[in-house]
Amino acid sequence: MEQATAPIPLKPRDFKSAIKPVWCPGCGDFAVLNAITKALAFLELPREDVALITGIGCSSRIAAYTSVYGFHGVHGRALALAGGLKAARPDLTVLVAGGDGDGLSIGGNHFIHACRRNMNMTYIIMDNEVYGMTKGQASPTTAPDWAHGKLTPQGTGIRPFQPAGLALTAGASFIARGFTGDPNGLAKILVEAIRHQGFSFIQVMSPCPTFRPEQMEWKRHVQGFRDEVTDDPAIAAQRIQEDDGMSTGLIFKREYPVFQPGTGTDSGMDSGMDEIEKEFVI
Amino acid sequence: MSLAKRMTDLDTFLAYSVALEEEAADRHDELADVMDVHNNPEVAGTFRKLAHYSRLHAQEIRDHARGANLPVIAPWDFGWETMEGPETADPGDVNYLMNTAQALKIAMGNERRAHDFYFDISEGSPDEDVRALAGEFAEEEKEHLELLEKWQAKIPESEEEVMFDPDPAHTPE
Numbered sequence: 001m002e003q004a005t006a007p008i009p010l011k012p013r014d015f016k017s018a019i020k021p022v023w024c025p026g027c028g029d030f031a032v033l034n035a036i037t038k039a040l041a042f043l044e045l046p047r048e049d050v051a052l053i054t055g056i057g058c059s060s061r062i063a064a065y066t067s068v069y070g071f072h073g074v075h076g077r078a079l080a081l082a083g084g085l086k087a088a089r090p091d092l093t094v095l096v097a098g099g100d101g102d103g104l105s106i107g108g109n110h111f112i113h114a115c116r117r118n119m120n121m122t123y124i125i126m127d128n129e130v131y132g133m134t135k136g137q138a139s140p141t142t143a144p145d146w147a148h149g150k151l152t153p154q155g156t157g158i159r160p161f162q163p164a165g166l167a168l169t170a171g172a173s174f175i176a177r178g179f180t181g182d183p184n185g186l187a188k189i190l191v192e193a194i195r196h197q198g199f200s201f202i203q204v205m206s207p208c209p210t211f212r213p214e215q216m217e218w219k220r221h222v223q224g225f226r227d228e229v230t231d232d233p234a235i236a237a238q239r240i241q242e243d244d245g246m247s248t249g250l251i252f253k254r255e256y257p258v259f260q261p262g263t264g265t266d267s268g269m270d271s272g273m274d275e276i277e278k279e280f281v282i
Numbered sequence: 283m284s285l286a287k288r289m290t291d292l293d294t295f296l297a298y299s300v301a302l303e304e305e306a307a308d309r310h311d312e313l314a315d316v317m318d319v320h321n322n323p324e325v326a327g328t329f330r331k332l333a334h335y336s337r338l339h340a341q342e343i344r345d346h347a348r349g350a351n352l353p354v355i356a357p358w359d360f361g362w363e364t365m366e367g368p369e370t371a372d373p374g375d376v377n378y379l380m381n382t383a384q385a386l387k388i389a390m391g392n393e394r395r396a397h398d399f400y401f402d403i404s405e406g407s408p409d410e411d412v413r414a415l416a417g418e419f420a421e422e423e424k425e426h427l428e429l430l431e432k433w434q435a436k437i438p439e440s441e442e443e444v445m446f447d448p449d450p451a452h453t454p455e
Contacts, residue, residue: 013308020315024451025376030312038357135451181374182365188358209374210451216374219365 009044012037017067026216028180028206029059032126035183036066036095039190050093053082055102058133059126059206062097076106079114079123086119087261093194094121101131101139104161108140114199115170117259122193122200125163126180128208128215136211148211163203164251165240168233174200175236175252180207181219185248192250198258205248218246225249285363285399286406295403295412296343297352299419301360302399303340306369306392307333313376313385320378328385335426336369346415369396379445386434387441390427397423 015037023029040050050068054060056075063070069092073081082096103111103125114123129146131137138149138156141163145155167175174196178186186204193200205222207215225243229250230236236252289295310333317326362368369392376388400420407413434441 020319022319023316025313025316025320025378026374030316030373034308034312042356184357184360184362184366188356207374219374 010041010047012041015040015047015067017065019064021065022061023058024208024210026207026209027058028128028204028208028215029062029126031180031183031186032059032097032124032204032206033062033065035178035180035186035190036062036097036124038184038187039194040068042187042191043194045093049091050095051082051085051089052095052097053078053085054096055098055107056133057099057102057131058208059097059099059128060102062126068095076102076108076110078102079107079110082121082123083114083117083119086121090120090260095124095194096121097124097126099132099139100125100127100129100141100163104140104163104166112166112170115167115172115201118171118173118198118256119259120197120199122190122196122202124190124202124204126204126206127163128206128212129160130208130211132208132211162240162245163201165237167201167203168236168240168252171256172201172252173198173254173256174250176200176202176250177248178202178204179218179222179248180204181222182248185224189248189250192253196253198256205246221246223247225251229253284402284406285361286403287408288361289403289407289412289416290409292409292411292415293347293350293352295407295409295416296347296350297355298360299343299400300340300347300352301355302367302369302396303336303343305367306371306396307336307340309366309370309373310336310389313371313373316376317378322378322380324382325380325385328382328389332385332389339422339426343419363399364395368399369393377445379447381439381441381443382437383434383439383441383443386430386437390430390434393423393427393430397427 047068052063052066052068053071053073054063055073055078063072071081078096078098082094086094127141129139129141131139136149138152140161142160144157144159147153147155164175164177174193176189178189189202193202205218207218209216225247231254310329314326314329371388371392397420400416400423403416404413404420
């Protein structure tokens with residue numbers, strides 16, 4: 001008689017693929033990869049039950065470096081792709097990742113609507129305040145006086161987005177900020193985000209050693225939020241406004257209705273898929 | 283409470299020790315991959331060797347722990363006194379142009395921190411067995427450091443060598 005053996009728990013490294021990242025040495029995105037793999041191992045999620053959807057940019061390459069399902073998508077459209085996937089496969093744990101340009105500029109409209117739609121997925125913006133893959137242009141989170149981009153030699157003169165504030169205003173139900181210099185703290189935030197029912201947003205300060213080498217000093221300035229997480233949007237807004245952008249931790253968490261379109265007639269919301277499929281029958 | 287004071291039993295201490303060595307090995311592998319990708323095969327080979335040694339040490343500790351029921355500790359609950367395990371290299375310290383001497387300097391820093399970690403426990407743990415084993419591990423880390431120093435003495439490169447790239451990645455097009 002065969003005896004069933006207990007599966008060996010996966011280690012973080014089991015969630016990495018064999019592809020070697022092409023990120024620059026010192027890039028914060030390595031720590032995000034490590035934090036994601038630690039979080040998935042801690043949650044004991046089977047690899048086939050997880051999908052990581054990304055946009056375009058240095059950080060968006062992360063999908064290829066994991067061993068879960070991945071889709072390296074279209075610039076700024078990672079959330080749209082992820083929304084479609086989650087609608088079709090609500091059983092999957094869906095992670096979405098990209099950079100500040102991908103998520104807040106090209107994909108800015110998708111971001112605000114994903115926040116208010118509140119589908120059950122986790123969105124990670126790896127924020128280095130620059131377009132790195134295209135060799136160093138100002139992004140929506142770049143300070144107005146950053147004058148090292150060739151396109152904006154005098155700086156942009158434009159105030160940057162506050163990603164956490166934007167997410168709060170748009171109705172996100174879970175908002176946190178992490179830092180790649182603290183990958184274990186980031187893994188903890190990720191675990192909470194994945195467990196959260198609804199749209200969880202994490203802004204990760206991820207230094208770019210090539211185009212923003214001064215960000216390597218962030219580790220001297222980052223600190224934890226002094227206050228516990230709140231479910232009051234007004235208090236969260238005040239904290240975000242008063243903060244210098246260098247505090248990490250969970251900022252806001254609240255239960256809002258989760259949007260999950262039906263996938264069949266038994267859900268009470270006929271998706272019409274049967275009709276569509278019939279059109280493909282020869 | 284200091285980390286040393288929290289090492290109240292052998293199983294907890296061994297769980298920390300395994301995690302410390304495995305994380306160091308994973309980071310060395312990660313840095314080796316970085317150097318491979320950036321066409322620095324010599325330093326890639328150095329980091330790969332360092333990963334191998336960390337794995338051997340981790341296995342040694344696991345052998346020591348055979349039969350024990352080591353506690354499962356979440357990564358963020360270790361409460362390391364540094365952001366990551368004490369033997370884990372800081373990825374911000376590497377450069378794609380670095381030479382073997384500079385890589386070994388990083389490795390020596392890792393070994394020193396690991397030595398100090400075990401030494402503190404050998405002095406401060408409330409458990410006698412933990413203190414004794416931590417003392418052994420501290421001695422081993424000291425030996426590793428001495429081996430790295432010998433290795434560094436044999437190589438021609440200098441850790442003072444200036445890293446220069448005539449066509450750096452951040453040159454705007």
